[in-house]
Amino acid sequence: MTTNAKLLARRTKAIPRGVSTATPIFAARAENARLWDAEGREYIDFAGGIAVLNTGHRHPKVIAAVRAQLDCFTHTAFQVCAYEPYIELAEKLNARAPIAGEARTILFTTGAEAVENAVKIARAATGRSGVICFSGAFHGRTALTMAMTGKVAPYKNQFGPSSADVFHVPFPASRYSVDVETSLLVLDHVLRADIGPDRVAAIVLEPVQGEGGFHQAPLELMRALRKLCDTYGIVLIADEVQSGFARTGKLFAMEHYDVHADLITMAKSLAGGFPLSGVVGRADIMDRVDPGGLGGTYGGSPIGCAAALAVLDVIETEDLCARAEALGARAKARLKEIQTRNDMAPIDDIRGLGSMIAFDLITERGGAAPDGAAAKRTTVRALEEGLILLSCGVSGETIRLLYPLTIEDDLFDQGLLRLETALKLQA
Missing domain, CATH: 3.90.1150.10 (Aspartate Aminotransferase, domain 1)
Known part of the structure; x- marks a missing residue:
């Protein structure tokens, strides 16, 4: 046995x-x-x-959708031969994501891959390299997302120097005696002492931190970041890998705010247990990357797309x-x-x-x-x-x-x- x-x-x-x-x-x-x-x-x-x-x-609807896709094909690589489920899913996410104006969606496989590509898109759109993140954040374990993650142990120990031009600001949380004013004061210090705002491509934060302890970003912080990004042409990225797809009572946690992110990363519950992730964002930013600059062999798997379409249906009908x-x-x-x-x-x-x-x-x-x-x-x-x-x-x-x-x-x-x-x- x-x-x-x-x-x-x-x-x-x-x-x-x-x-x-x-x-x-x-x-x-x-x-x-x-x-x-x-x-x-x-x-x-x-x-x-x-x-x-x-x-x-x-979930029966998810399993049925996956079985139906299995009877058609399992893989072509979207960059070789595209398929309708990818397009249909992108259309639905573009329509439902809290993005101002016209939106575009690109699909990947893991949450870290989505976050890393969101930064690539922001860097291409701005011509800058700097990234500002928050303490307590978890953005992934790849070289770049490990640097963005706001916790040393166990994510950064043993792995050598972090990627350059990544900076951290304390996340507001009463448990750690940090309020919004303190966060913004440190952010202002970073922009004066470490990297000028004209070199910052993106500010990245989780609307509700995941590994950091489920602390929600206060409305005042989100509004201040939106104003700062608008002033200096910085891309505001909301990492919703853990908070998305009805978990917070909204399809996206950013719907709890009266300001919009420019890009939103997503993964985890997007496909109901099948590996799928993505970035949805403003069309004028998403379209700044040249053809071939984004993608991945398994990105937007047809099986994952079929599952995700069923997930969106379940979220709505139930x-x-x-x-x-x-x-x-x-x-x-x-x-x-x-x-x-x-x-x-x-x-x-x-x-x-x-x-x-x-x-x-x-x-x-x-x-x-x-x-x-x-x-x-x-x-x-x-x-x-x-x-x-x-x-x-x-x-x-x-x-x-x-x-x-x-x-x-x-x-x-x-x-x-x-x-x-x-x-x-x-x-």
């Missing part, structure tokens, strides 16, 4: 330790918000493949934006009740848009010091209770909830109960 332990031993021998896995279990099958491991044990999935499964594991709001309100209410109980681990700063919900573990009730060790213990205990749960945050202190938005009500309640059990103090 195949067991988790046997598979873990094989994994250790065959795969380098540089790629880590949050749990010691191995998936055998999954359905919507349930996952069964190699030993047949059932889990409730509150991780969603790191925000990839907003429409759940194996009203997943409203579902995200409803589930998020229920989760936050339950967490606030847990926060008041003395038999629970001390938690703080329950937050989130829609169903992009998080809270922090702290060292003592009424305090503010983050407790990454307690967050890790919580994820381990949750797994023992049959709940797959992820932590994040600058100090690893944050628990994030990324359940499928299609989760059944009774299963959602069971998941919250298991979370409560994982947070209960042990005698």
Whole structure:
């Protein structure tokens, strides 16, 4: 019989330790918000493949669309022989993305690839090289996106000098005593001391930080960045790899603001579990790259495009934006009740848009010091209770909830109960 332990031993021998896995279990099958491991044990999935499964594991409409595409063809390379699903998906994203004016979309495979190409587009459009990002951000693990990521360990350790002309500004978060005024003061300092605004191609930020702890960019910050970018001809890039596709109660998190980004990167839940990413942005910026300057052999896979078209249909027909709001309100209410109980681990700063919900573990009730060790213990205990749960945050202190938005009500309640059990103090 195949067991988790046997598979873990094989994994250790065959795969380098540089790629880590949050749990010691191995998936055998999954359905919507349930996952069964190699030993047949059932889990409730509150991780969603790191925000990839907003429409759940194996949504019937997504699987049907993929099967239909498989009967036609699996690959041509869009640069060799184009196909309609790519065009149709681009048309739908252009129409629905919060981009001012006419839009264009190009498709890739991974989130990091989307972010890196967004920077390439901004550099081509402006003739500049500088990129400004924020602390706590996660933009990827490629050479450029690793430099853009605002956290050293584990993403930058051991890998030598970062790419040039990438600068960081502290992201506003009360947990770290940073407000919007402080962020803007540091940004002004960077523009006076390190790189002039006439050399900056792009400012890149997540509307809601993912790995950084699910902290939302304040409206005042977004407005100030938009004004700065308009003044100096800088491209404003919103990295929505984790926050997109109904997770925050909107198709894109940027819809919560009254200003627009110039480019938006997307991936994760775009294709319901199939590898697909993209950049949607202003046509006058997107069209500045010469033919052949963008692309990739697998970029815009026909299988991924078929899946993504089905995902957009599911989001609309099942009203997943409203579902995200409803589930998020229920989760936050339950967490606030847990926060008041003395038999629970001390938690703080329950937050989130829609169903992009998080809270922090702290060292003592009424305090503010983050407790990454307690967050890790919580994820381990949750797994023992049959709940797959992820932590994040600058100090690893944050628990994030990324359940499928299609989760059944009774299963959602069971998941919250298991979370409560994982947070209960042990005698």
